Amino acid sequence: MAGVIDLHCHILPRVDDGAGSLEESVEMAAAALASGTRAIAATPHVRDDWPTEAAVMEARVAEVRAALAEACLPLELLTGAELAFDRVGRLDGAELARLGLGGNPRYLLVEPPYVEWPLAFDRVVQDLAARGFVPVVAHPERNPEIQAEPERLRPLVLGGALAQVTAASVDGRLGRRARASAFELLDRGLAHIVASDAHSAGGRGVGLSAAAEAIGDEQLARWVTEDVPGAIVAGLPVPARPGRSVEPGRSRRRWAWRARA
């Protein structure tokens, strides 16, 4: 599947803190298309305050697909979910597979806590990997512990996990710390996907083009917005990161000016 694919988006109506109506879902799709996105994975929260079940997610995806067809919007809508790490253990394998990212039953988008990085999170990610899933860590660059110590993520990546950074972190809309951290992770080979995590058509925004531009390296930008997401959706092996991989910390200076820009 060629083209930009957004693998983290709260586009489904009335399931979480994302789109509040079907009209808003269609608005988000139109804005995404206008910015060059061709497919979106619907990733509603699955956590204690929004315990979305796979059946509900699938029904809402069907509802939005019908609305997109009626509005003649050629955006491909895929299934998915954003699983709170402390909820994963309460879901059986079949339910987890139905919540797979972009419709791929092996990939699971897992949300870490926002304020700390407990060992329990690492254990959940490692357990999933041991069971044959590929955990995708959602927006680690927004976590203060990862901001202070990006290498905290490396054991999980070496264990088979991928990491998704949020477009608004990369392009600076979420502030300097998130931006600097996003570039650190990209630089160190600890980030594999850039996605919007959009909750509405405005605000954090649905497009990935500003983030792709901010990355400044066309090949790397394509890898995180097209190649890796495309491989996940197609069930193909994740392609190697383009360019020479950089030793941890080696090019920190090179990114420093970007983080300040």
Ligand SMILES: [Fe+2]
């Ligand atoms: Fe999210």
